[in-house]
Amino acid sequence: MIITTPKEFDHILSNLRDVDAESVFLVGCGSCATVAKTGGEPELLAAAAKLQEAGYTVLGHTVGTEITCNVGGTRSTIRKNAEVIREADAVIVFACGSGVQTVAEFVDVPVFPALDSVFLGAIVRQGEFSERCRMCGDCILDKTAGICPLTQCPKGLLNGPCGGMWDGMCEVIPDHECAHVRIQRRLEKQHRLQPISLPPKNYGVSLKPGHVNIRKPRVRKSLSDRSESGEKNTARTQGER
Ligand code: SF4
């Protein structure tokens, strides 16, 4: 799930002032931002009240059941609300960056994000989230016992632990167990403990903008496959995506 946090309200007001907006329309997200309690119905109602208090006219809002980053779903949500959105000076979107950009494709007035997208994470419990994946495009969880060193180690070391690890704890976040200690313990439990020796990551595979078309899948050698065959990293070549 994409974890989002609210932007400072003053930041939103400053964006509205920049375009001399007087009226706004709010768009939430029925999926991740609803679960994160940053872009569901209650958050939009609270934001609408604050905006009205600040002197803005809130023409309406929509959350819907669709995820905002669903292009087709958002297109139809915007169409359904087209008349009122046309009257608005700006649209404020309470969704991840992908959701904001999706809304911005379908409206002509300025679109402003109300949230910051901070990471791809797991729900630990209600209201508490933990980063799990940086979407590196070349997953090595098969080699690291299902624990991602890129996100769980503050230094993103693949072949740790670093020299700062102390008594199993992390040098950077002392109350966290070192990610590589966790990895090794789990590998041992699974009877597959051996030194991890991964080559440097090939960030060429996560060149931007990312694009995946499941109708034209591409099969690519993973970093760990290349490591086993002793192959060196190569940047992604044109046409590989
Ligand atoms: S190795 Fe890459 S794809 Fe796999 S969990 Fe970590 S960041 Fe995500």
Ligand code: SF4
């Ligand atoms: S102690 Fe472990 S988790 Fe912390 S920075 Fe070093 S290798 Fe990474």
